[in-house]
Amino acid sequence: MVEKPGHQPPSRVADCCQAGLFTATILVSAFLLFWVQPLFAKMILPILGGSSSVWTTSMLFFQFTLLAGYLYAHFSSRLLAAGPQILLHLILLGAAFLSLPFYIDSTNAETPAGSPVFWVLSFAALTVGLPFFMVSATAPLLQRWFSLTRHKDRDNPYFLYAASNLGSMAALFCFPLIFEPSFGVHLQTIYWRTAYGVLAALFLASGIVTFTNLDFENTKKSPAKDQALPASESDRISTASRLSWVFLAFVPSSMMLGLTSHVTTDITPIAMFWIVPLAIYLLSFVLVFSRYRHLIGDKGLAAIIILCTSALILMKFAGFVKTADAAMISIALHTTLFFATAWLLHGYLSSSRPRAAHLTEFYLWLSIGGMLGGMFNAVVAPIIFNQVYEYYAIILPVYFFAMKVLVEKKSAGAAACQSGATINLATLFGMFVVLLLVADTIMSRPITATVRWTFVAGSTASVVIAGIAALYALGRLPRHLVFYVIVLAVLCNALVLYSTHTNLLLTRSFYGSLKVKVKHDSDGVPYHLFIHGSTQHNLQRVAADARERTEPLLYYHRQANLTHAIRAIQSHQSHQHRPLHLGVVGLGAGATSAYLEEGDTATFYEIDPEVVAMAKNRNYFTFLDDARGQTEIIVGDARLQLQKAGNDSFDILLIDAFSSDSVPVHLLTAEAVEMYLHKLKDDGVLIFHLSNRYLDLKKVMQGYRLPDGSAIYYASKRGVEKPADSAKLSVGLFSHSRVALIAKESALPEEITLSTRWLKLEHDPDFTTWTDDFSNVLGVLKF
Template sequence: MPYVDGLTAAEGRGLAVLAAPEAASRPRLARAVPVFTATLFAGAFLLFLVEPMIARMVLPLLGGSPSVWNTCVVFFQAMLLAGYAWAHGTMRLGVRRQSMVQAALVAAPLVALPFGIRQLSAPPSDGSPVAWLLLVLLLSVGLPFFVLSTSAAVMQKWFSTTDHPAAKDPYFLYAASNLGSLLALLAYPVLVEPYLTLQQQARAWTIGYVAYVVLALACAAIVWRQPARARDERVREAALGAALTGTRPALTWTIRARWVALACVPSSLMLGLTTYLSTDIAAIPLLWIVPLSLYLLTFVIAFGGWSVRATAAADRLLPLALVPMAMIMVGRVSAPLPLAMALNVAAFVAAALVCHGNLSASRPSTEHLTEFYLWIAVGGMLGGLFNSLVAPVAFTTIVEYPIALVAACLLRTRIGRETLWIDRPMIAGGVVAAVATLSLGAVLWANQALPTGRLFMVALSVPAVLAFTVARRPVAFALAFAMILTAGTFFNAGLGATEYAERTFFGVYRVHTDEAGGYRYLLHGTTLHGMQRLDPARRQEALSYYHSTGPVGDAFASLPAAAGHRVGVIGLGAGVLARYARPGQHWTFFEIDPSVERIARNPRFFTYLGDCGPRCDVSLGDARLSLARVTDGEFDLIVLDAFSSDAIPMHLMTAEALALYRLKLSPDGALLFHVSNRHLVLAPIVARLAGAAGLVAVNRFDRNEPPVPGKIGSHWIVMTRERAGLGPLAANAAWVALEPHAGTPLWTDDFTNILSVLRPSQANAR
């Protein structure tokens, strides 16, 4: 009999005989389910709201480094694990005493709310800020976050001790908890961030926490009305278990390990899909919300009333989505963007639902409820740590995503000797076929006897057909799917224009070479960060967004500030702007990622920085923090070129940031903003900033019509204190005044709204 809470008919009759006298003496708790459901929903809702709030609060203090968000994620996961550990450990006190302790714990954060940044010292100016940030997070939101982390396990355990008919299997409440998380995730960017400052958000969150305290105390009151069961719960569960389920297998480490794996794989998949979509398919702002929302939704389904049917359907759907998705991923099959995204999302939902459905099916009796959730938390944390901290260091591409997909295939069913024995002939045949295909393909490739496209089809067709053949056999299908990925990766290694690839915490960088066109490109995910001609005689031409016939060429030819002695540039890319450095000038590039500097300085790839020589240097670190350490009035011109990707550093586009830029400019200095973006309309925000600061602003939107070879359309904005600071640019008809739009909010460190600047249609994207 599987280790689940379901009972046979005989066991059910026995349980009724033993439990009926006590149950009959108690009134039905009609309100128990609504109260407990509301409590779990509220706790999860508040938990998911506080995460983006506190991360936004620390952003101006430490800058936009991924280490800041990764440290926040590690803190959240550690506190969540600590919450589940507390729930599991304190249940040894017995439910009545534990509920009293829990009630005091729930009320404790009220003395420290509303939360805000609490720090004992300033952020470290050198060295790692991780320890400082962890302490700040602990002091600021540690206690309320910890309390909310205990909610799911504690409330379900409490409910299991009531007289309600559903108390024998309280896991349906976990669906309510994940629904609260899902709605909070969707509500923050749509309903909270656009309308409330961070201080207002903290106050509103405090009101919500007070409501949660009231609900939690109501749950405790329900528990306190069950004195006999609360006092004798552990004895009664043990007695009933021994009498009715003597053949039930004990909770083993194998079962615990499977719980961890079933929780770890979907967690890794969710993060891997987010990275893959934004890196290799489409870098769209807020794209991360889709995988995370679907991840939570699979929890809701798996622990709701549709688990068995939904898991079975997902198990059938998974092979149908994975094979064509793998062909697109590694086989260089051209597919429309909606189809590629749909296949990836469908495969993820199916894989996550299979794992979470199996997790729900293997849930234990209520005696082990808190331990069950503890191991789920361990698995989720391991998946998050693997993707957030290990993968960027260990891999140069998004390898963790296909690894998690293969693991999900293996978890479709328990792996044991019987399964392996049944699948062994297919596995052996698949291995032989794959090796033969790869060997034949390698020979044909070496002798150039097969075109590239057909070579890929030969390499991928055998494992693809094999995968569909063994789709009902989890182990064999997982190996066949892995063969597709391996075959594609094998040939991709030598058949691409990718000259160099490197992965950091900021994403994946690729240097692509177009021999036919005569260009070399630097890509960050799918966003172009500069290009250069391969012809040595023409390598000093400024290309892409920085073309001499575009807005940048105008600015450096006309702005008086561009002739000044010192120029600061936020954002390095391939270093194309260094082409405009004049004799006697000194340029400082502010770049957050050391890998970008290494690529830009490598003469194998780009030569702009090398040709500039000692006139150009690079300051590594968050630009806003680095610029704050520069002498006031240091620069005659500051160029801001950090807003072209999907994840813009919003802390560089606030009123406080603009005040810092003005402070570092000379009296006649100028600011040059690059606001080209495929997904965001940033000009209204910059116009509002300029208007609030009393600056003169003009802009040019260059559509590159008719097309000029090596040039990409771009949008640039110039700001000066006085109109005279524009010089000849003021008379250039291509440059028009930029006036603030009515109703455009002023972005500050306390308020930003990314949804307000999303393009209404991708038809306008370049």
């Protein structure tokens, strides 16, 4: 290109300075974007009972807002010249600064009844919406402006996209490793506002450099075609390309959220387990937009996908995931599977990326795909599926798609490769959604064998016919995919036949998945088992005799620590000849009501309406109906609802609100414990059920500073023998429990203070007490 007088190309030093300034600005903007995401989710987590769905819903909001930012960047680039666009963005950045710092008082916020998805979205918009919107628009705007300057790399500004992802990853790892363990959430919002000010200053400098270094020829016409880029043959982007970008962005986005839900449901919704999948997601973008795109070829990535998925299937059917070590191996396999999938599919996106003139539109369609992935997981899947099947609706078609990639004899061009990948994967995805809907419909209710077989036969035939028709209609796909469709139908229906007869209830809510299954012991006696997430919570014998039905089992077995504590406290307080008032945070199947005597009262606090409906249904459990005392259920977050209860209300307050192995941290803070103690009578006892496969919550108990004269006693497996009859049932009739008691020493009976099973805990000054502003779950992970 021949430069006109007065428009000489900048020197190498000027080019380096400009690239450094733009890179620094994009790094800071990306850092802010991915700092605020886990920070906001952590701030609203207490309001929503510690549910793992908080992260999925928060991500949906951020994906919506990111899309809005990209729309703003795209259309403002089309409608405004560089100068007015720079001025407009600076004005909006300043307006957003006035809304900072954002802070949420989680102890007083009220959520609506039912699913709070749309409440989360609107709440996020009012608190962090405008600042996030402005920061999200910064990266595509800067890359667009860079392409309008006279910089030597102006026709290929995608290196800035890699820098953006590196800044995002830096924030994701700084949050759990530095910010969360060191600073409270309020202080972090102050620091975030300061960093936002730095971004505004860098953006101003970048705007000045852009305006003074404009390539006026480049602003009037599209850049010259760069033969080095894998761009399309014409400036016009086809509808097929746009749809392909959307779907190839949709699959990794949905898979990332599915993986996050899978991990945080089994462990706990903490930042580290939110961040790892998101960091891997971003790392895949860094790799595919760099020279390391083909470090592992498509066939190598496909082989990794097949090996990881096959190993997970074997672990599932062999029952290896029942142990904690196997669960961690399973998480590692899921993570590797996701990394390979994101790398493969984002690689197709990279290969088909357009030239710089269409840069903002490319990011816009990627953002739409990511947003649709979030919407599928957060909104659509909970409506159409009774269990958390959306993750399998992604990984199973990816598995079969990887088989196709592996057996292909040669690679096609970028456009053909992208188009073929999209059509094949979209077809498989649609088929699997249909198959899982069929399986979910059958497995969600008990039906007769005849109806089940008829349904399976009909669904198999219809799915196979529909699959063949879809393959034919979508055109020229390998015939072996027809075979895959048949195999899918057979496998899915085999799963239905294998599982249906044991399920009484399969359902889900914002707060987790619920199952009620029928189990039989070695004598043929039936039991109803309640499973919340992946944890067996309650078990009830199905019998005509009410005394047999009301005998608590599993964690509430007569020889378990919880029962030992409650019975000892009841006996100790019985000399006062007054009815006991028992408060229970976490309803479950209502098994705790079996502890009530005539005249006693139990008040249950339960956040999930689906759990309440299950516990009240006599077809599943009869604990509440068979209770000898009076029961009351209050729906809502326990901590918010307990604040409304009068002081000196309870003789015993039991905190047992853990779904799966997920821990609602806000129920374990120092402020929460102080409030609990105020709600207890003078001789009342606070009980924490702390059983958890992954977290050592005893450390949290040792961090509390209690009033003078109060003490903490802790019991685990020590001194507890497993009942001889426990093995009569495959799931066991007894489960060891870890329990902590907090009360005045004088309120605790000798059966506890002098027992070998109970250990008195001393305050640990080295442990940083959890508060409403600070908690560090990584510090109590079991290694």
